[in-house]
Amino acid sequence: MADRFPPDRPNPPDLVPFAEARASVLERVTPLPVTEVGLGDALGTVLAADVAAAEDLPPFANSAMDGFAVRGADLAGAGEDTPVALEVTGEVFAGTGRLPTVEAGGAARIMTGGALPPGADTVVPVEQTTVDGDTVLVRLDPGPRRFVREAGEDVRQGTVVLERGRVLDPAAIGMLASVGRKVVPVHPRPRVTVVSTGDELVDPGDPLGPGQIRDSNSWLLAAQARLAGAEAFRCGRLRDDPAALRRGFALAAADGDFVLTSGGVSVGERDYTKQVLAELGDVRSFKVAMQPGMPQAFGLAAGTPLYGLPGNPVSCFVVFETLVRPALRRLAGHPDDRLDRPQVIARLGEPVRSPAGKVSFLRVRLAVGDEALVATLTGHQGSGVLSSCVAADGLAVVPAEHRELPESSPVQVLLLREDLAWVS
Ligand code: AMP
Ligand code: MG
Numbered sequence: 001m002a003d004r005f006p007p008d009r010p011n012p013p014d015l016v017p018f019a020e021a022r023a024s025v026l027e028r029v030t031p032l033p034v035t036e037v038g039l040g041d042a043l044g045t046v047l048a049a050d051v052a053a054a055e056d057l058p059p060f061a062n063s064a065m066d067g068f069a070v071r072g073a074d075l076a077g078a079g080e081d082t083p084v085a086l087e088v089t090g091e092v093f094a095g096t097g098r099l100p101t102v103e104a105g106g107a108a109r110i111m112t113g114g115a116l117p118p119g120a121d122t123v124v125p126v127e128q129t130t131v132d133g134d135t136v137l138v139r140l141d142p143g144p145r146r147f148v149r150e151a152g153e154d155v156r157q158g159t160v161v162l163e164r165g166r167v168l169d170p171a172a173i174g175m176l177a178s179v180g181r182k183v184v185p186v187h188p189r190p191r192v193t194v195v196s197t198g199d200e201l202v203d204p205g206d207p208l209g210p211g212q213i214r215d216s217n218s219w220l221l222a223a224q225a226r227l228a229g230a231e232a233f234r235c236g237r238l239r240d241d242p243a244a245l246r247r248g249f250a251l252a253a254a255d256g257d258f259v260l261t262s263g264g265v266s267v268g269e270r271d272y273t274k275q276v277l278a279e280l281g282d283v284r285s286f287k288v289a290m291q292p293g294m295p296q297a298f299g300l301a302a303g304t305p306l307y308g309l310p311g312n313p314v315s316c317f318v319v320f321e322t323l324v325r326p327a328l329r330r331l332a333g334h335p336d337d338r339l340d341r342p343q344v345i346a347r348l349g350e351p352v353r354s355p356a357g358k359v360s361f362l363r364v365r366l367a368v369g370d371e372a373l374v375a376t377l378t379g380h381q382g383s384g385v386l387s388s389c390v391a392a393d394g395l396a397v398v399p400a401e402h403r404e405l406p407e408s409s410p411v412q413v414l415l416l417r418e419d420l421a422w423v424s
Helices: 018-027 170-178 217-227 242-255 272-279 313-331 418-423
Strands: 035-038 067-070 084-092 106-110 122-125 129-132 135-138 160-162 183-187 191-197 231-238 258-262 281-288 295-301 304-309 343-348 359-368 373-377 394-398 410-415
Touching (some): 067 135, 217 258, 242 272, 242 295, 242 304, 272 281, 304 313, 343 359, 343 394, 359 410, 373 410
Parallel strands (some): 191 231, 258 304, 343 373
Antiparallel strands (some): 067 106, 129 135, 359 394, 394 410
């Protein structure tokens, strides 16, 4: 059991508290300038201005049923045993533009979505009628405007249908189309450029030489960035060589709205990343009081925000979810209360330990228990053990002031999987 937890280390004095790190990153990121996009490209973007309906929805009164458009007064007293006969004088389909007029004693066959023809003021469903040649026997007094969808009953022209800050999800896109909007002002998806650093890295598919490992972080980060709503581009692996790093970071910064780099931000011999980032302008290295993921760097490289994440894949994963994702979402125009992953409260299914003075993000599985959600560790929590992320439904947060929490303690869990969002 004990080896499932990393050993406590003394609490270095230069650690930045997690909340402070988060605030100082967010402070330096502002939503991308507004652009107009077509509806086909708008899914997942954030609306930058209120949208008012330019037209009524529906645009005209129409039938909610297949049946007959009639004059209600003709059907007073109609019933199962007292049917009323009307003469069928016309037909209206969805899309019919030239409408027949319904005179007293007459009826027009009408299909769902057909415009209510002049003269008619109500609709009888076909199930309440029997047709005999040009005559229809009606067994229902429908009452006024029955089965009529009135013009503007869904949305009145001029009403705000979607507010600024709204994510354009499928319903929102359907609404925009319904009220005639083809192009909308949004914050564009951030273009995220991703680089990895390290002499030891090899792409998947290439032969693995002695001492080499796969570059997983650039794939991992690009995928996380995409799920966060960004467009992500892997811009290669950079060698642990100052000139290569300089060139690579400059290209990534020129190409993207946000650069992600991993590795080289701790204190190893060849950790040149830190040194090169410092030359780029305004990028600072720091240690955050969190586990995993302590060594990080952030700042503006030639004006583009750049985040240096730790090399260990789990650290990389957790730093992205907890610090980078909110920043990318701010860039994409999401309001402050929607920057973080949704959270739920769960009870720990086992005792956990956490290093002094650091917030821990534990990879947990969630299960529905008798009274609460139950969070259990996904296994070895080491910062290189990516399988602990693969199995995780969420990240359980152990605040910095706790060194251990007993079984059943309530904990906040950041939900990693969108199909779990129902739990909140
Ligand atoms: P570093 O911070 O560069 O010293 O890296 C810390 C650890 O993470 C080392 O074991 C690296 O080999 C590993 N690592 C760094 N970058 C990557 C990457 N892109 N993919 C997988 N592992 C990495
Ligand atoms: Mg390295």
